[in-house]
Amino acid sequence: MAHWYDIGPNFEDRIRQTPLTMAPLSNYGVQEQRDLAAGGPMVFAVTGVSDHQAGQAMVVETRSQVTEAASERDISSVRLVEAYWAPQGQSIGIPARPDIAGAPELVFTPDLSGCSVVVEKKGDRTLRVSHVQGxxxxxxxxxxxxxxxxxxxxxxxxxxxxxRNDQAAAFLKFDRGSGEWNIHWQERQGTIHVRGAQVRAAMGPMECAGYYCKPAGQPDQTAIAVREALASDRAEHRDSRFRFTRSQSPEEHRELPSMDAAISTDSRPPWQRSRAPNPRDSFFSRFQRRDSSDSERSR
Structure with missing residues (x-):
């Protein structure tokens, strides 16, 4: 039988040893499903579970999920965490300085299995976080x-x-010391499904295979390489991580309103065309997975 206990806001202290998983939207009948699908700030709880089959794990859930299962799990109280939720296949805006705005200082997103998390800087006050599906x-x-x-x-x-297994948990956290957002992610083997007090190991027991962190608000090597490719007159840019193909249009880049951008498909770069280019002609070819892209959605 699974043993449950409260972890609270300091879950980050255990991230190097204990697998982390995002349970929202994996359980049916959750009150916040509509809010989760829309994205934005919500209230979550981080609890720990120990099970002979699933092993040790930390589970991020919505408040209603924990409340409904509290009696079954024999947990008297849990400490709640306010965080943004970035839905799969969608984008959300977050303040670049939440300590000034009084906003949440965490961003949770569904578990990754071939997906990417992309951060854009929109002026001095806003970052945009996208969960792009594998x-x-x-x-x-x-x-x-x-x-x-x-x-x-x-x-x-x-x-x-x-x-061994292309699974990960990722979240963004604001560092008050540096005044910057950081992306934290955990390489993971195995997945679990949570329903009430029950835990089922789908590909488990889960194991933590590594933990990493990097700044989200300042351009990293991948972002810089993309910018260099856009600024270059060369038709192709290569480095050790991806291949990038420029638009061959002689027309100079100009800012277009969304309607014009949607209609004009011949002169736009590959990622802004209404029809997707051949993956072999895009630097995203290295992101493609061998298995079904729907596996994450079905978990």
Whole structure:
């Protein structure tokens, strides 16, 4: 039988040893499903579970999930955490300085299995966080209107693939000391499904395979390479991580309103075209997974 206990806001202290998983939307009948689908600030709880089959794990859930299961789990009280929720296949805006705005200082997003987390800087006050689904990078860069010139950080499948199981948990946390957001991610083997007090190991027991962190508000090597490719006159840019193909149009880049951008498909870069380009002609080809892109959604 699974043993449950409260962890609270200091879950980050255990991230190097204990697997982390995001349970929202994995359980049916949750009151906040509509809010989760829309994205934005919400209230969560982080609890720990110990099970002979699933092993040790930390579970991020909505308040109603924990409240409904509290009696079954024999937990008298839990400490709540306010955080933004970045839905799969969508984008949300967060303040660049939440300590000034009095906003949440955490961003949770569904578990990753081939997906990417993309951060854009929109002026001095706002960051935009997108959860791009694995196997759909070309389409979603276009549908989410992600602008490569604004990208400051990308957490891609290549960052967390550990060679055994391409699973990860990721979150953003604001560091008051540096005044910057950081992307934290945990390479993980195995997955679990939570329903009430019951835990089922789908590919478990879960194991932590590594933990990493990098700044989200300042351009990293991947973002800089994308910018260099856009600024270059060369048709192709290559480095050790991806291949990038420029638009061959002689027309100079200009800012277009969304309607014009949607209609004009011939002169726009690949990620802004209404139809996705051939993956072999895009630097996203390295992000594609061998298995089904729907596996994450079905978990």
């Amino acid at each position: 196997g759909h990078h070309n389409e979603e860069f276009a549908s989410l209107h992600i602008e490569p010139r604004d990208i400051t950080a990308i957490l891609s499948h290549e960052n967390y693939s550990n060679g």
